[in-house]
Amino acid sequence: MLQVGVIGTGMIGQDHIRRMSSVLAGVRVTAVADVDTTVAASVGARVGAPAFESGEALIADPSVDAVVVCSWGPTHEQYVLAAIAAGKPVFCEKPLATTQEACLRILEAEVAYGSRLVQVGYMRRYDDSYRALKKVLGTGQIGAPLMMHCAHRNASVPGFYEKEMAITDTAVHEIDMVRWMFDDEITAVRVLTPRRSSLGGELQDPLMLLFELASGVLVDVETSVNIRYGYDIRGEIVGEEGTASLGSLSPVHVRRSGLSADQVPADWRERFLRAYDVEFQEWIDALRSGGQPVGPSAWDGYAAAVVSDAGVHALRTGERAPVALVEKPKLYGVTGGVVA
Numbered sequence: 001m002l003q004v005g006v007i008g009t010g011m012i013g014q015d016h017i018r019r020m021s022s023v024l025a026g027v028r029v030t031a032v033a034d035v036d037t038t039v040a041a042s043v044g045a046r047v048g049a050p051a052f053e054s055g056e057a058l059i060a061d062p063s064v065d066a067v068v069v070c071s072w073g074p075t076h077e078q079y080v081l082a083a084i085a086a087g088k089p090v091f092c093e094k095p096l097a098t099t100q101e102a103c104l105r106i107l108e109a110e111v112a113y114g115s116r117l118v119q120v121g122y123m124r125r126y127d128d129s130y131r132a133l134k135k136v137l138g139t140g141q142i143g144a145p146l147m148m149h150c151a152h153r154n155a156s157v158p159g160f161y162e163k164e165m166a167i168t169d170t171a172v173h174e175i176d177m178v179r180w181m182f183d184d185e186i187t188a189v190r191v192l193t194p195r196r197s198s199l200g201g202e203l204q205d206p207l208m209l210l211f212e213l214a215s216g217v218l219v220d221v222e223t224s225v226n227i228r229y230g231y232d233i234r235g236e237i238v239g240e241e242g243t244a245s246l247g248s249l250s251p252v253h254v255r256r257s258g259l260s261a262d263q264v265p266a267d268w269r270e271r272f273l274r275a276y277d278v279e280f281q282e283w284i285d286a287l288r289s290g291g292q293p294v295g296p297s298a299w300d301g302y303a304a305a306v307v308s309d310a311g312v313h314a315l316r317t318g319e320r321a322p323v324a325l326v327e328k329p330k331l332y333g334v335t336g337g338v339v340a
């Protein structure tokens, strides 16, 4: 049984605690921590896990074999570094850290440790629909890929959400997905600002991002974070000989009063429910069999942060922002992606 300590018991922390306590096999949540100690205590009590006074104390405790970090993005670096220093595997929700410099510090610490401990929560790689799309691409049935059109729509976002977060918090999923889908790197980013939605307050919403890939493939991503009607994730690849897109995920189709309708998920928990389950089960199984994590690596987290920083620069200046990665350490040479 893998004994896991969870740092950050907010929305996704609670969802992952639920899946590790009542859905997945071979795992038990043995410790929790949150700066909000009242929330941590009540969430921990539901699964019989004690609440620790700090994330660092949780990481150091012998009851914890592996750590899951679900606190706010700016706090990820300190906990991931502490887990590496303790030699414990750590699953960190996205983003790995909020700056590329912080991601580099994590890479350096893991490389110095000498083997992989870190996995980043880019769950789209585990989604049935994205995996099927990658498979179609791999068979060559739509020919060489030329372009991809994506949309990432949230019904609404919390009050603390700032305009850069449309890139660093939202489109960062597409950044990782695109690198994985095409086995390629993003080399430059442009950001266009359409007419502003009156529903987003002061936010610049929506945004239109354009990624250039080393192969010449172009990917456009619409981010809309006040779309109201639900959580809508789209993707269509245009190839030389055909197109392939994510299928409809609606469990039910309703026709009534002259309308024909699919159900739209409310949020990410509903849309990616199964992807999170598969992501965690594979992580747990890899650790229990004595191996290293094989999902999105610290390198993937770093690469996403560099592209994300370029996107923020492009948003602020209106310029095309090139992306430059450091040389990839050997540790990440053969790992870093799950194969569909």
Ligand SMILES: NC(=O)c1ccc[n+]([C@@H]2O[C@H](COP(=O)([O-])OP(=O)(O)OC[C@H]3O[C@@H](n4cnc5c(N)ncnc54)[C@H](O)[C@@H]3O)[C@@H](O)[C@H]2O)c1
Residues within 6 Å of the ligand: 007, 008, 009, 010, 011, 012, 013, 033, 034, 035, 036, 039, 055, 070, 071, 072, 073, 075, 093, 094, 095, 121, 122, 123, 169, 268
């Ligand atoms: N993979 C996904 O689809 C997905 C979905 C949602 C959130 N996330 C990521 O998960 C993280 C948390 O998001 P959320 O929606 O659960 O946010 P949230 O605000 O609901 O929860 C975050 C929790 O972290 C706690 N916290 C803040 N600073 C802390 C610290 N220094 N130490 C310990 N706890 C601390 C807060 O008190 C809060 O309870 C973010 O990085 C977010 O980007 C990923």
Ligand SMILES: O[C@H]1[C@H](O)[C@@H](O)[C@H](O)[C@@H](O)[C@H]1O
Residues within 6 Å of the ligand: 154, 169, 170, 171, 173, 268
């Ligand atoms: O943290 C959340 C989460 O990552 C969701 O998957 C994404 O759709 C949201 O835009 C983001 O704010």
